[in-house]
Amino acid sequence: MMKRKDRGSAQINSGSMADIAFLLLIFFLVTTQIATDKGILIRLPPKPDPNEPPPDIKFNQRNIFKILINSQDDLLVEDEPLRDVTLLKDMVKAFVLNNGRDPNLSDSPSDAIVSIKADRGTSYDIFINVYDQCEAAYMEMYGEKVGLTAEEFRKLDRSDPEQKKLYDRAREVGDDGKPQFPKQISIADPTKYGGN
Known part of the structure; x- marks a missing residue:
């Protein structure tokens, strides 16, 4: 009878595990997709030149549509409380498109400023809802002006000449390249009453 050799226990090569x-x-x-938040797309004005005094800008208060949001997320629109944020869109449209008809609203679309x-x-959440409205x-x-x-x-492709014409007609871009029906939404510095 032949004697068996003791081979020992079988071992797994762990060098390839790493x-x-x-x-x-x-x-x-490589295969995982990471979600990227986009935020609010706002074009900020250039930094003021420290060597120049700030411009003296005077506005007729009638041309400023004031929206205030407190720390409890309550809205005060033109000094009146507003519970339903969705009503804000129609209020802004009526204010901007007034053209001087109502003495309590803006003189013209080019003078109208919406201040938040x-x-x-x-x-x-409430700030973004207000801004979105x-x-x-x-x-x-703008869309209604061009049908x-x-x-x-919003989806017009300005690199396409035909769509660019529609966009410019809606925004009434003049010969100087500036819109004569500008979107003027002003975001004021927040007050420090209710937060950190």
Whole structure:
């Protein structure tokens, strides 16, 4: 009878385990899609020249549509409480398109300014809802001028000459290149009453 050799227990080569783990890590890093938040797209004005005095700008108070948001997310629109934020879009449109008819509203679209002022404790949700309503009012006004919905106007591709003409006609861009029906939404510095 032949004697069997003791081979010992079978061992797994663990040297390649690190390679496999590394390859799996790379696979998941490459194939995973990371969500990116976009935020609010706002074009900020250039920084003022410190050597020049600030310009003396005077506005007729009639041309400023005031929206105040306190730390409890309550709205005060033109010194009146407003509970339903969705009513704001039509209020902004009526204010901007007044053309001097109502003495309590703006003189003309080029003079109308929508001013949003929040408190430090105001939630982002209410601020963004208010801003969206104001933006939607302007998109509707521009779209209506050229027979489009607000969504269709928003999707115009300005690199296409035909769509650029529609866009310019809606915005009434003059020979000087400036819109004569500008979207003037002013965001004032928040007050420090209710927040940190």
